[in-house]
Amino acid sequence: MGFVEEIINTLELNSNRREKIEGFLSTVSFYKIAPYVNYVVENNDKYKKFKKIINIDQSPCFWQKTAIKDKWDLVTYLYRYNIKLSIALYPYIYLIETTLKTKINNLMCREYSENWFKDESLFFKAYSLDLSIDKEIFDKYFVFGKIGKNEEKEIKEIYKNYQNQLKILPEKLTTSQIKAKIYKIKACIYLIKASRKAIKEKEKIEIFAFVENETTFGYWVSLIQNKHFWKESQVSLKTMFLNGEIKQEEINEKHSEISNKLDKIRILRNQISHHNQIIGIKENQLKSASKKFSLIQTYEDILYLFSLLGIDPQKDLFINELKCNQNKMFCKGRSFEILYNELKLMHNKI
Secondary structure (H helix, E strand, O other), rough: OOHHHHHHHOOOOOOOHHHHHHHHHHOHHHHHHHHHHHHHHHHHHHHHHHHHHHHHEEEEEEEEOOOOOOOHHHHHHHHHHHHHHHHHHHHHHHHHHHHHHHHHHHHHHHHOOOOHHHOOOOOOHOOOOOOOHHHHHHHHHHOOOOHHHHHHHHHOOOOOOOHHHHHOOOOOOOOHHHHHHHHHHHHHHHHHHHHHHHHHOOOOOOOHHHHHHHOOOHHHHHHHHOOOHHOOOOHHHHHHHOOOOHHHHHHHHHHHHHHHHHHHHHHHHHHHHHOOOOOOOHHHHHOOOOOOOOOOHHHHHHHHHHHHHHOOHHHHHOHHHHOOOOOOOOOOOOOHHHHHHHHHHHHHHO
């Protein structure tokens, strides 16, 4: 069965919709539209409510009024609605990402040097990988390039054999401590891999080129998540977040909360960057399946972190200029809150 037939059968459409669907799939992958098809099917009981809301009170932000005649119309409407929400959120994602990497890099350059990203000992220290066996495991699995469940079992055995043979540790590492070591090795590999890759491709790479071209948002989030860089080292990344309601004596207690919020923002950023679904998401649709995801909560987290970082989004990025001019045919954008509330019915399920 082809993709078109699958859509027609799944949505119980008339066969005369074939040409319309084929035209749509000529520019949009079936795998991009499939989540919206599944959403409509799973919320079949809400179809009439959706149809009524959209037909009566349709957003002026879409280029033309299109009545929802059947479920295929609803699928394509939700697909376009997802694009609109992603566009509305992009400036917020852009602002928090550029602010974080600028502030972190400025602190790292000031406290260490402009070559901080090349100093691997800095990262080994940050993750307390001070045993010779730590570095041996790091080197082995850095080359291997992956630490999955099988590799984790191997590493556990390496640590156990190391302790039994040399007996140099005052106390044996517990299972939870070995698990923590594995996490630290994985995190350290992730950060150092970016540096080594950049240096390999361009030996004399400058700091500005590394920051702008060789790092992901996840790279900077990982630096913040590291407790050493957060509070124990001379760089003290926690100082970036003292512009809002949090007092200096409370900031260390907020490390986990801030780290979790940034990780949710990272997930949202990746969904938007890859043109993926951000509406009606279930946890099992995300790579980080263990993390509960709420679109509106993540948006509110961005605003909260703006306040801690001393950012006024209206002033710093002209976000309040994202308005829809209803007198013109083409929309110049709308605020995220307005777009979100237009189909609040579907977000209630998130």
